[in-house]
Amino acid sequence: MQVPLIRLQCGVNSYEWGKKGSESAAARFAAATPSDNLSIQADKPYAELWMGTHPSNPSKDLTTGRTLLDLCAENQLLLSESVASKYGAKLPFLFKVLSINKALSIQAHPNKKLAEQLHARDSKNYPDDNHKPEMAIAITPFEGLCGFRPLGEIAHFLETVKPLRTLVGENEASQFIQAAKQEGGDEAAKKKALQTAFGGLMSSSPEDIDRETANLVALAKSEGADFAAGGVSSTKGAVLAELVTRLNGQFGSDIGIFVLFFLNFVTLQPGEALFLVADDIHAYVSGDIVECMAASDNVVRAGLTPKFKDVSTLVDMLTYNYAPIDEQKMTPTEYPYATLNREAYSSGSSVMLYDPPIEEFSVVRSLLRGEGAKATFDPLEGPSIVICTGGKGTIAVGPTKQEIKEGYVFFVGSTAELVLESAVGQDEEFTTFKAFCEI
Numbered sequence: 001m002q003v004p005l006i007r008l009q010c011g012v013n014s015y016e017w018g019k020k021g022s023e024s025a026a027a028r029f030a031a032a033t034p035s036d037n038l039s040i041q042a043d044k045p046y047a048e049l050w051m052g053t054h055p056s057n058p059s060k061d062l063t064t065g066r067t068l069l070d071l072c073a074e075n076q077l078l079l080s081e082s083v084a085s086k087y088g089a090k091l092p093f094l095f096k097v098l099s100i101n102k103a104l105s106i107q108a109h110p111n112k113k114l115a116e117q118l119h120a121r122d123s124k125n126y127p128d129d130n131h132k133p134e135m136a137i138a139i140t141p142f143e144g145l146c147g148f149r150p151l152g153e154i155a156h157f158l159e160t161v162k163p164l165r166t167l168v169g170e171n172e173a174s175q176f177i178q179a180a181k182q183e184g185g186d187e188a189a190k191k192k193a194l195q196t197a198f199g200g201l202m203s204s205s206p207e208d209i210d211r212e213t214a215n216l217v218a219l220a221k222s223e224g225a226d227f228a229a230g231g232v233s234s235t236k237g238a239v240l241a242e243l244v245t246r247l248n249g250q251f252g253s254d255i256g257i258f259v260l261f262f263l264n265f266v267t268l269q270p271g272e273a274l275f276l277v278a279d280d281i282h283a284y285v286s287g288d289i290v291e292c293m294a295a296s297d298n299v300v301r302a303g304l305t306p307k308f309k310d311v312s313t314l315v316d317m318l319t320y321n322y323a324p325i326d327e328q329k330m331t332p333t334e335y336p337y338a339t340l341n342r343e344a345y346s347s348g349s350s351v352m353l354y355d356p357p358i359e360e361f362s363v364v365r366s367l368l369r370g371e372g373a374k375a376t377f378d379p380l381e382g383p384s385i386v387i388c389t390g391g392k393g394t395i396a397v398g399p400t401k402q403e404i405k406e407g408y409v410f411f412v413g414s415t416a417e418l419v420l421e422s423a424v425g426q427d428e429e430f431t432t433f434k435a436f437c438e439i
């Protein structure tokens with residue numbers, strides 16, 4: 001049976017935070033594939049390229065115009081028996097490119113049980129009954145807020161940033177500081193103190209938020225590097241001052257600006273990654289990323305957004321885990337199921353695996369450097385989606401070979417032996433990301 005290699009036409013969402021026009025990688029990548037309903041407008045934001053079978057923006061077979069969802073429903077072998085029997089006749093993951101001009105919402109994604117409840121209660125705002133653990137891999141330098149800071153850092157900010165302490169509340173702040181400074185101590189009590197302090201912040205009135213935002217921005221502008229008493233080792237005062245003024249410029253007076261002091265500020269260089277389990281609080285701030293997640297579009301938001309906010313649900317659902325920045329990052333490993341040819345080895349090409357601790361997806365990034373560098377992938381018992389984010393080459397499955405360039409997206413059916421070959425110059429790179437599920 002001929003295993004299919006299907007060129008996909010993928011949709012792009014224009015959320016307000018997306019980069020504008022052709023500055024957006026999501027727009028450029030979408031425009032690389034012929035489409036009768038996409039013409040990039042210079043002043044329009046293009047936030048997310050969606051690759052997959054999610055019904056909100058299903059990818060289509062470029063040749064026939066049929067959705068990948070329909071093709072998988074018709075022939076579950078495209079997914080493999082094991083994947084289709086566990087996840088149904090659709091991809092278990094949703095694969096995206098995000099191009100971020102201004103901060104995404106302060107958000108978390110509900111776990112499976114909560115997703116079912118929210119979907120049953122409010123399917124308009126919660127379109128799926130599925131969890132949404134997600135992984136982000138930087139294509140360009142990326143900034144994000146991910147997970148609660150170590151408690152000592154939050155205590156430092158409550159002691160040194162008066163507008164923050166005012167919004168949290170004097171009692172909640174001092175109880176938190178006391179709990180945070182206890183050596184050892186009861187972990188559950190510390191998380192409870194964190195939830196009380198964070199809940200105090202998030203229940204601030206609009207008048208208080210307006211007043212204290214003005215005070216916070218004035219301090220950030222006047223104190224600069226001395227802001228927040230110089231900050232903490234992971235986020236210096238000058239960085240915080242710049243972030244406060246930047247977010248204020250993007251959103252005006254907003255409780256999300258104060259959440260900065262509770263969450264780790266993470267920067268990723270291209271190829272670095274982070275993984276967020278369900279119920280982990282985060283807000284991406286800038287950069288272009290590849291993102292992969294379980295098949296769901298459930299977002300619980302609480303700030304930095306014009307969209308529907310559900311603050312009480314967010315405060316109640318969070319794990320209140322806290323950890324240093326490095327524990328938020330993922331370390332890729334060499335992918336053992338790809339064979340590089342001599343050109344690829346000698347040019348320093350790489351095939352790296354990003355493998356989060358969940359079943360629905362993993363991602364492989366291939367960097368093939370110079371003409372003729374080639375990677376041959378062992379067949380997978382499951383579906384894959386491949387996107388080229390830089391350079392050009394060919395993609396082949398058995399006797400079927402096609403050209404692939406920046407922005408091209410392909411679906412690769414189960415049990416395919418996939419071959420990627422570079423067609424770039426000596427010192428250039430042919431970069432692809434492949435999301436897949438194999439159980």
Ligand SMILES: NNC(=O)[C@@H](O)[C@H](O)[C@H](O)COP(=O)(O)O
Pocket residue numbers: 015048096104105106107134282284291293299301305307
């Ligand atoms: N962390 N990234 C994600 O979860 C993306 O997949 C979501 O689609 C975005 O968060 C959506 O952000 P807004 O709701 O527009 O603020």
Ligand SMILES: [Zn+2]
Pocket residue numbers: 107109134282
């Ligand atoms: Zn998210």
